[in-house]
Amino acid sequence: MSKRPGQLHLNAFLMGVGHHEAAWRLPESDPYASWDVEHYRNLARIAERGRLDSLFLADSPGLMGDPGRRPGGRLEPTVLLTALAGVTERIGLIATASTSYNEPYNLARRFASLDHVSGGRAGWNIVTTAGADAARNFGLDDTPLHKERYERADEFLEVSTKLWDSWTDDAIVADKAAGVHADSAKVRRIEHAGRFFRVAGPLNVPRSPQGHPLLVQAGSSHNGKAFAARWAEAVFTAQQTLAEAQAFYADLKKRAAAHGRDPDGIKILPGIVPVIGDTEAEAEELDRELDRLISPEFAKRQLAQQFRLDPDALDLDAPLPENLPSEDEIEGAKSRYTLIVDLARREKLTVRQLIGRLGGGRGHRTFTGTPVQVADAIEEWFDDGAADGFNIMPPVLPSGLEVFVDKVVPILQERGRFRTDYTGTTLRDHYGLPRPADSLTTALAVRQSA
Amino acid sequence: MSKRPGQLHLNAFLMGVGHHEAAWRLPESDPYASWDVEHYRNLARIAERGRLDSLFLADSPGLMGDPGRRPGGRLEPTVLLTALAGVTERIGLIATASTSYNEPYNLARRFASLDHVSGGRAGWNIVTTAGADAARNFGLDDTPLHKERYERADEFLEVSTKLWDSWTDDAIVADKAAGVHADSAKVRRIEHAGRFFRVAGPLNVPRSPQGHPLLVQAGSSHNGKAFAARWAEAVFTAQQTLAEAQAFYADLKKRAAAHGRDPDGIKILPGIVPVIGDTEAEAEELDRELDRLISPEFAKRQLAQQFRLDPDALDLDAPLPENLPSEDEIEGAKSRYTLIVDLARREKLTVRQLIGRLGGGRGHRTFTGTPVQVADAIEEWFDDGAADGFNIMPPVLPSGLEVFVDKVVPILQERGRFRTDYTGTTLRDHYGLPRPADSLTTALAVRQSA
Incomplete structure (x- = not known):
């Protein structure tokens, strides 16, 4: 591989006591930490110590899955990230919010407020929200059609960007x-x-310090990619293999260019679940310990629901059944569905093995190894045109973030692949993305010169 | 007056650089402070130093009035109060949010999140939001009918309280x-x-530390009082005279009792705009200086809009016209409308004088005097059955809050009328209100014993 110039970007994807669904069962984990702001303050400080570009919180306005299985639910992300803004100074703050279950005026305003309160560190991960659990909290019987969700999202962004530009930068005299x-x-x-x-x-x-929050997107379906090409400035994506990641990367950059955008203006960050040990054996032992703690019955029920099957149709020690629905028949998280089916078929996994892989990263790539091996894996994808950076998904929190920041980041810094200090103050600065022009000033100038 | 036992409650109503509309024009004021989180952090620390029960932020999801006249718009209150939670430890945090322009799932969740993040200090000032400026941001041409807004608010609270009780206190094992x-x-x-x-x-x-946020209400129309009697645990109200305040107080306590509630479980806090000077002359000079800074043309336009009149129908140096609409014909903030008309007629004010009175407190009572006189005025209403406490609306911020906390609060403390330190940790503790029972546990117990 040839060394690519420039530096990569790192986002810390925070999730309760870790991305591995059984993390809460480890002796070290506080099972109440998911609702404890001190836990998140600690994580934010660790990530900022590592000079990471941003923190990110996923979200859905519904209780997903069985709360018996793992910490269920989440504090609302704009509230939680506002709390984290108060204990950090530079790191970006990316909150997920749904275009299907919000009003644009309220949401555009909340993100503008977060951008003001944080001094220009707000990002919005724009989702359309799959799943009946959320839909049924908003007067619907099931998720709206995939295509319609994205049409609404497009118009939602049109309204939001107009609202963010409804004051010129110099309106206050x-x-x-x-x-x-x-x-x-x-x-x-x-x-x-x-x-x-x-x-x-x-x-x-x-108008807020960044003009408007950084726009982030995370769906990789056909509609999702079309939306990202038009709006997204950063993209989180789940990619299992280098070849798939390269294809996704090239495709999305090309789509952005087709919209007249600079391909470098859309940063692509695949997820990685780094299971880190001082030795390979230690890393593998952590991996095995976590998988051993998964309750397969809970997981099987959830998998069956995702596949629209009866749980009895899944045999833990057999491969997935042949006759699964196609992506077209799925109105939920389409690209994640296909990824899971492909993963199981490609690696010939039994349902139990698939559950282990999904329990760790819900379809994101798990990489188990030493700090040097993790740094190598990160560099490889960056150099080989598969990523502009990574969405770091520690299996256990805080320990998995601590070891990444204290052991992997210094290697990347030493190799010149990652900043040793922040050079800007806003989230856009960290990602090397420009502050959007103030379209109302432009419009007023055009009118004046006409 | 006979001394009433117990202590009174004090809420700091924060608004940009002050409640007087011309406060931003004073030499001491930072006209950009309305969007500066540091300004609000300073205010929160001052209020907590005074051991006040709570901070409160008003809100409407629209730009009210002309942004040329005074700082327009507001940071979203749940975001801003979350930021203030981080720099305070005990003081309560009450955010206004609209039942007309939100979805109950989203809002109930955001308040539950604020309650978690603040360790049990969240309050929700429930409003139905008058005004076409807000309505037109949510697909409507004008404000929904007053009655319908309150019917929606009632059902919104039914849903919210069910959601807050959808986990028992001991659900996490x-x-x-x-x-x-x-x-x-x-x-x-x-x-x-x-x-x-x-x-x-x-x-x-x-379920959050307080069970659910403190429920606060602020409308004094017939529908508003009926709603407050059913739901509110604290009520902000605008009352100009002792007699009116006593009548309102007695009526609302009686209405709460009629719902089977403890009348002491609903705290009534009239607004007061304290214009404070070390001498009476100094206080009056500040009053005059502020009124001199009001732009009467802007104010006349807004008043005309509220009365549904052409601005030319108002003569600055004449009384209000005779033929104004009745409260029944107003679909906006009904009780405030009547209060303004009554105030102008009772005190025979010209439009210019009325504008001066409204510019200071938008219909709330202005009291100009020394710290001792302000403390006396507060005690009088408390002792005479007109208030359980006060909603303090400093005309200028931070100076008006500083002088209240440093000069009026010590007098009230010395007289035994106000706490010298917090005795509890939650907002409910400060107001002496119980944590609501966990209705799901009750329901499960009933089912088990049946």
Whole structure:
């Protein structure tokens, strides 16, 4: 492999006491930590110590799966990240929020507020939210159709970007003598009227430090990629093999270019679950210990639900059945579904083995090894055009983040692959992404010159 | 007046650089402070130094009025209060949020999250949101009818309280050996199906430190009082005279009792704008300086809008016109409308004088005097059955909160009327209100004994 110039990006994906579903059962884990802000403050400080680009919280507005199996539910991400903004100074803060179950005015405003409160560190991971558990909390019987969810998401982003630009950067003049606080001509209604939304505006929050939050996306279906190519500035993705990751990377950069965008303006970050030990044997022992703690009956029930099968149709010690639905028939998380089926077939896994792999990273790539091996794996994908950086998903928290920051990051820094200190103050600075232009000023200038 | 036993409650109502609309024009004011989290952190620390019960932020999901006139818009309150939770330890945090323009699942969850993150200090000021500016950000042409807004609010609270109780207090068993995180029987769907909402639940956040946030209400119309009597644990209200305040107090306590509630379980806090000087003359000079800074043309336009009149129908130096609409014809903030008309007629104010009074407190009572006079005024209403405490609305911030905390609070403490230190840790503790019973545990016990 040839060395690629520049540095890679690292995001810490925080999830309760770890991404491995059985992490809470380890002796070291506090099973109540998922709702303890101190736990997350500690994680945020560790990630900032490692100079990581950002923290990220996934989300769904519903209780997913059986709360008996693992810590169920989550604190609302914009609230939790606001709390973390207070104990950090530079690291970015990316919250997941759904375009299917929010109103654009409320959500655009909340992210603008987080961007103000954090001094320009807000990011929004835009999701359309699969699953009946969420749908049934919002008056629906089941998830809206996949295509319709993405159409709504597109319009949601149109409304949001208009709202974020409804104040020019210089709208506030604060002329005490004249008694004029803002120049009213520089605060404009948006008067959006579309298929899903009618929103007059303006936003009731002035333009924020980053102009608007960093836009992040994480779905890899056909609709998901089309949406990412248009809107996303960073993409989280689940990729199991180098070849698949390269193909995804090339495809998405090309799609962004087709939208007239700079391909470097969309950063691609595959997930990686690093199971780290000082020796390979130690890492493998942690891996085995975690898998041993998975309750296969709970997991089988969830897998069956994802496949729209009766749990009895799955035999723990046999491969997946042949006659599974195609991706087209799935209205949920389409690309994740296909990834799971492909993984099981490619590696000829039994249901029990598949459960072990999914329990660790829910379809994301698990990499087990020493700090040097993890650093090598990260460099390889970066150099080989499969990633601009990585979404780090520690199997156990805080220990898995601590070992990554204290043992893997220094290797990447030593090799010149990762920053040794922050050079900017905003989330966009860290990812090397420009602050979006203030479209209202542009529009007003055009009108004036016409 | 006879001395009433017990202590009174004090809430700090934070608003940008002060409640007086011209506060931003004072030499001391930072006109950008409304969007600066450091400004609010400073205010929160001052209020906690004074051992106040709580902080409160008003809100509307729209830009109200002309942003030329005064700092327009607001950071989203749950975000801002989460930031303030991080720099305080005991003081309560009350955020306004609208039942008309939110989904109950999202909002119930956000308040539960704030309650977790703050260690039991969350309160929700429940509003139904008047005004076309907000309505037009949510697909409507104008505010929904007043009655319908309150019917939706009632059902919104039914759903929210069911969601907050969808986990029992002891649902998490965290049995690592058995691999059981929560007792699934103690996490229940709510399956709510009503006129406005269908919500399956359960919430994806376990029951919070206070059981649920303190429920606060602030409308004094007929529908508002009926709602408060059923749901509110604290009520903010605008009352101009002792007699009116006493009548309101007696009426609301009686209404709560009629719902089978303990009248002491609903705390009534009229607003007061204390304009404080070391001497009476100094206080009056601050009052005059602030009123001199109001731009009457901006204010006249807003008043005309509230009265549904053409601005030209208002003469600055004449009384209000005779033929104003009745409260029944107003679909906005009904009780505030009547209060303003009554105030102008009772005190025979010209439009310019009325604008001065409204500019200071938007219909709330302004009291100008020395620290001793302010403390006397507070004691009088408390002793005379007009208030359980006060909603303190400093005309200028931070200076107006500083002088209240440093000069008025010590007088009230010395007289035994206010705490000298916190005795509890939650917002409910400060107001002397019980933690609500966990209704799911009660329901499960009934089922078991049947």
